[in-house]
Amino acid sequence: MRKILIANRGEIALRIINTCKYLGIETIAVFSDADKDLPYVKEADYAFRIGEPPVQKSYLNSGVILEIATRENADAIHPGYGFLSENATFAREVMENGLIFIGPSPDTIEAMGDKIIARETMKRAGVPVVPGSGGGVSTLEEAIALAEEIGFPVMLKASGGGGGIGMVRCENEQALSKQYDSTKSRAKAYFGSDQVFVEKFIKEARHIEVQIFGDQHGNIVHLFERDCSIQRRHQKVVEEAPSPSLSDQGRARLYQTAISAAKAVDYTNAGTVEFIVDSEENFYFLEMNTRLQVEHPVTESITGLDLVKWQILVASGERLPLLQEEIKASNVAMEFRLYAEDPVTYFPSPGTLTAFHWDVNSRVRVDTGYQEGNTVTPFYDPMIAKIITSGKNREEAIAEARRFFEGLSMVGIKSNVPLFKEILKEEIFLSGDYSTSYLESIKKNAIK
């Protein structure tokens, strides 16, 4: 591969450019009018405007992106995460144009993108799934009958959903009745399909995922787990590895199950198998993300590997660089997602970053798409940067994070830095014994 088009923006575009530079591969960036001043546009070897700010007119406009890739003689397209990364039709079009799609096969993307098909596939492969509807539910009465059978509370989910959108927790029949129509219409507006299904809501659960990697020669490995239980609105805020609560036995079972899940779909390239783990370490398949994950730096930190480099090698047809027993993890790593939002209400806060700098001596990894003077616009997700800290143990990684946020200067927009400062001294977080309801349960009155 000599030239890669990156069909994405912000921090992940920059992240991919960095690895390409290291490998001596040229990069093509694409940008909307809203992003023309962002660092990734300048860092790429070539950059082309693709349209107006709304995603339908820019980052989801596969026709324009493919046209540029073909015209500029790109060898491959890296989709990053979000946008077109889990769009099987796009992956097929890339291949039909004679280019390499840096990701799994379109068939895998398609099968795992439909949550109902993904559940069925995993069940057949012997992977435990959350108790719930086998297929979609077509009426409210059916949803209620099923919810009563598996027991409230339940999660009502859009089968085409993802990114924390299109799912709602229902405590009882009344809540389910109230949410049913609006969840369907929301799913229709957002994902183009109003199919929904019902799953049991697992209490006191942790969200733990396993990084997997496959090559085109049938080799599949895992790169350990990430604990992503600290969430707001079903979207991750803090991730860490290793999970602070799993027993070694539970951990081994989880890796084995993730490998079985990957084998069931002949997985190639980078992927993530997400599980819900209850307090007794029973775990259930949640979904499979067929792309590079936002929180991949946590895994890079504990393994010392470059996952984007692996993606490019595997997409070129090479074998995985390491065998399972050669992949080692040490240290503890944590990632904090810096969002442009109110730290208490989580309402987005777009605006201009009039100041954005931190201690230059800090050895913390900062993956950011913005620099001082840039504007965070309301068109895309609110993530400004990912702060990745590490240490020999949790205490060290936490101390490093505290120092970083104390030395961080960010002016012009509201951010969740005050929330991080609070979490970093909060007892339950420090103990590592937290569940997905953690952020709802802690007192917010101390956060300013």
Place this chain on the structure above:
Amino acid sequence: MKKITAAMAGTVLNVLVNVGDEIMAGQEVMMIESMKMEIPVESAAPGKVSEIKVNIGDFVNEADELIILE
């Protein structure tokens, strides 16, 4: 004539009222998705809905008119 406008750019996810409805001040009339968050749009004043200017799935910019009240 009173207008309900968008406080932020985003995509219309749901329209919760119909033309002819009498609505109260503070009532949720629409749901807009912006920056991966669902943001309810509330009416500042009571009134009767005379026109709905957007459809589900439309992208709206800040200050765009969403609903006209009589």
